[in-house]
Amino acid sequence: MHVAALRLGSPPLAFAPADAARSAPLLSPINRRRLKVFEANKRGVWSLWIFLVLLVVTMASEFVANDRPLLASYKGELLFPVVVDYPETKFGGFFAETSYRDPFIADEISANGWMLWPPIRYSYRTVDEALSVPVPSAPSWLQSAEVRCGLFSAGVDDPNCNLGNYHWLGTDDQGRDVLARLFYGFRISVLFGLILSVLSSAIGITVGAMQGFFGGWVDLIGQRFLEIYGAIPQLYLLLIISSVIAPSFWVLLGILLLFSWTSLVGIVRAEFLRARNLEYVAAARALGLSSLTIMVRHLLPNATVATLTFAPFIVAGSVTTLTALDFIGFGLPAGSPSLGDLLSQGKEYLFAPWLAITSFLTIASILVLLVFIGEAVRDAFDPRKTFAVRL
Amino acid sequence: MTEPLLRVENLQIDFQTEASLVHAVRGVSFDIMPGQTVALVGESGSGKSVTALSVLKLLPAVATYPAGSIWFKGQDLLAASDQQIRAVRGNAISMIFQEPMSSLNPLHSVGKQVSEALILHRGMSKAAARLRAIELLEEVGIPDPKSRLDDFPHLLSGGQRQRVMIAMALANEPELLIADEPTTAIDVTVQAQVLALLRELQKKRGMAILFITHDLGIVRKMAAVTHVMTHGEIVEHGPTAELFANPQHPYTRKLLAAEPKGEPPTTDLYAEPVVTAEHLKVWFPIKRGLLRRTVGHIKAVDDVSITVRRGETLGVVGESGSGKTTLGRALLRLIESEGRIAYLGKDIDKLSWGGMRPLRKDMQIVFQDPYGSLSPRMSIAEIIAEGLAVHMPTLTVAQRDERVVQALREVGLEPNDRNRYPHEFSGGQRQRVAIARAMVLEPRFLVLDEPTSALDVSVQAQVVDLLRALQKKRSLTYLFISHDLRVVRALANEVMVMQGGKVVEYGPARDIFAAPRTAYTRALMAAAFEVEAVSEVGR
Secondary structure: OHHHHHHHOOHHHOOOOOOOOOOOOOOOHHHHHHHHHHHHOHHHHHHHHHHHHHHHHHHOHHHHEOOOOOEEEEOOEEEOOOOOOOOHHHHOOOOOOOOOOOHHHHHHHHHHEEEEOOOEOOOOOOEOOOOOOOOOOOOHHHOOHHHHOOOOOOHHHOOOOOHHHOOOOOEOOOOEEHHHHHHHHHHHHHHHHHHHHHHHHHHHHHHHHHHHHHOHHHHHHHHHHHHHHHOOOHHHHHHHHHHHOOOOHHHHHHHHHHHHHHHHHHHHHHHHHHHOOOHHHHHHHHOOOOHHHHHHHHHHHHHHHHHHHHHHHHHHHHHHHHHHHHHOOOOOOOOOOOHHHHHHHHHHOOOOHHHHHHHHHHHHHHHHHHHHHHHHHHHHHOHHHHOOOOO | OOOOOEEEEEEEEEEEOOOOEEEEEEEEEEEEOOOOEEEEEOOOOOOHHHHHHHHOOOOOOOEEEEEEEEEEOOEEOOOOOHHHHHHHEOOOEEEEOOOHHHHOOOOOOHHHHHHHHHHHHHOOOHHHHHHHHHHHHHHOOOOOHHHHOOOOHHHOOHHHHHHHHHHHHHOOOOOEEEEEOOOOOOOHHHHHHHHHHHHHHHHHHOOEEEEEEOOHHHHHHHOOEEEEEEOOEEEEEEEHHHHHHOOOOHHHHHHHOOOOOOOOOOOOOOOOEEEEEEEEEEEEEEEEOOOOEEEEEEEEEEEEEEEEEOOOEEEEEOOOOOOHHHHHHHHOOOOOOEEEEEEOOEEOOOOOHHHHHHHHOOEEEEOOOOOOOOOOOOOHHHHHHHHHHHHOOOOOHHHHHHHHHHHHHHOOOOHHHHHOOHHHOOHHHHHHHHHHHHHOOOOOEEEEEOOOOOOOHHHHHHHHHHHHHHHHHHOOEEEEEEOOHHHHHHHOOEEEEEEOOEEEEEEEHHHHHHOOOOHHHHHHHHHHHHHHHHHHHHO
16 A cells, blocks of 8 residues: 555656655554663563573474484484484384484494484483482582493493583483473473463453443443453362363363453453544544444554553463462473473472572563563553653 | 732743753743733643743653743742742642643542642641631632532532632632633633633732633733743733734734634525434433433433535534534434434435445544544554545555545645654644545535634634635535534534524524524623624724
8 A cells, every 4th residue: 555655656646746755654653652662671672582582492492402313314314303203223223213312322323423412412301311319310510420420331431421411400300301391391381371361362352342342231241241250269260170171281271261361351341442432433433434443443453552561461470370280280281391390399309409499590580571571561552651751 | 110929031941852852932031910910822832831830830850941030929939949839839829720620639529629728738727628618619609619518529510610620729819820721621601700700809819810821812801911922932912902902923913813704605595405304312311220220311412403405504503511512423323313314305314334334425524623533543544545445445546545645635735744643743734634534535414523623723714714615616515513603603604502402593694693592692602702892892
């Protein structure tokens, strides 16, 4: 449309030649102002960048912490173990799946080629067979070389006793690498939080919009339903449901969605109730626009401000809920890399402080980052800040 | 020569905005003698309110005072500390604001708000303050003040609220009262009462008034000395009578000449009726109790019959709450109503929302508030083209844009600006955009709902001229809703006066203006034209 507007600026319409039709900028002026306010909040900007970097890195957890090499060359053939499952028979073993950490396979591949490992040679479920101390074991850099390399065949001089096999943050009670689980756990927590927030926002906005726009009986019934629904003790119901249905990622998401969608309804409804009486909405009705068009084009943008302002806090809330469920053992299925599970281990093994400290710091940083981002977003959408300098 | 009560010397006020320094007030000087009324007149953005607020240092922190001084009884208020200023505020100098709705705290009773200042500045006891509050409310003409004392602001009418505001301002017997557009937000007939009250109180107490307004009529009635402000400067000042009789500065002349002029279309009784309504009723049910039973109705529009013929203008006049806006919206079927409505002889009152859609193109509306009626998130081009997408879906993008350009040119806006957003335009320009949005659909019938009320006087006249030109060119039919009889006189050939939802008077404009039959119409006329009558006698 704007391109066409430019093209139309041709002689038959006799525009002032000096100033050809100014095309609309990418962001409306008010949004540019908001972006400026957001950028002015340095803490929020830094938090956003840190959060994004963490998100991108953990999204690629398979390439950072894995018990399979990134690349391998075996008898002249280039292999991609991270993405392709090669049967162990290929390397002279017996199993359907190759265990690249197995000394037998590792020696076989090394003899006939090479392997390129990720920085951490454990996946979230890899049990370290080479531990010479009882689990949970302390971070490798706290141990002497003898202890660290105790079970390797050549002891301290074994080539496998290297930084890649370090447990930087120790292991948990099953001998799994904490740092690896942290990567995967961060990913699953944040993904869970984001997906839950998007879905519950979508439902909440739709319901709120209908209530606010149509008002009357729709609104009345909706409000009463929400009041009753909101009075249900959520946590207990979640416990009951998740003890009946075997929880998987998606089942858990669905269960939590049952309750989280209500958080935005009130705000969106209020915005729609307010905005449907604005004159430009009345003007749109007088133009004969359909209800759906009016809701999407004229009313939704008003509600977006409230929604976006809340988004980071909703994500933080979702992360917390998942962690809480995991902590009491009703969350993700056993063996999943979850922060709540790590936290409960920390509580159980007080003599292994690396568990508690790690999980606490991780959860705290996620929440702190999200809240800082949320504060900056809130500032950006605050009309008093956006227009503070205007009279 | 007595000392002036307030002396403002070379006052400059700057606002630090993100992008630049805005000089809101650039070197303003004036004196107010004890007991004198001085008016600051100007259009919006002229710096008059900022000047008034600075006297009590009520401006936000972004304001700075690079130069100047404000002397009040030998004390420089600009240099005064916060504590010293607080002793002056509401005590020796008090202030009344424009909006009686938001100036009173809705959570406190009237009596509490009036006595607050007494307790604070005078150290009165609660009981004594309460007695004094009753006296004050009586003085400002609140009937039965004793029982009104415990009422909350929402129970009072706009005029009564403004009276309470005045009572609060007078509580500590100020020597100077700053009145910032005290009557702008209230109805014209009430306006006259409030002004009379102010004049009477001033005479009785001998206090000085600094009167801030954009309304020249009020200035002529109230002020001894007038200062005309524009762009942060006083361009002309002098005794009010002299200034009005012999304006020197071109801006003053422009303001005085800005009254809407021109002739309305002529009445042609044989012209085809475009919109007819018979016994139109809009009743809003009042629901009470648990079961929401209907216990009564608010009769917003009660048994109104009208006929508007092609190319003519029906002016609907009345104060707020008279039902004139509701009537306009009911005619366009934007709200539910009872009674027959016909458009070009075809009944439309039974049509569904979808059935009305094809007719929306022909029947359009322009709203009062040019700030509220344009979506802040859409560019001007998008706003104007919105209706085209519904009613002329076959248009290509280029054709649509061409229509937008035409519409903008027709209302006197630069088509190159069409990708800008509403906030980049002035009030008058925005109202032109709103008119363009209606015009682009080539309607035959246009409801104009107070399209000039929110605009400065000089802009009002331009919009009136534009509307008249468009009507002539396209033989449009208008329903013009307004409380301002001056504008109505310039546009409407027929007038209907409404009060409380009912028609009070309906007929040819000329007859009604020449010989109003009801007291209500006469009161409205007095409020609008009294000024001229007085000044004509004066000459």
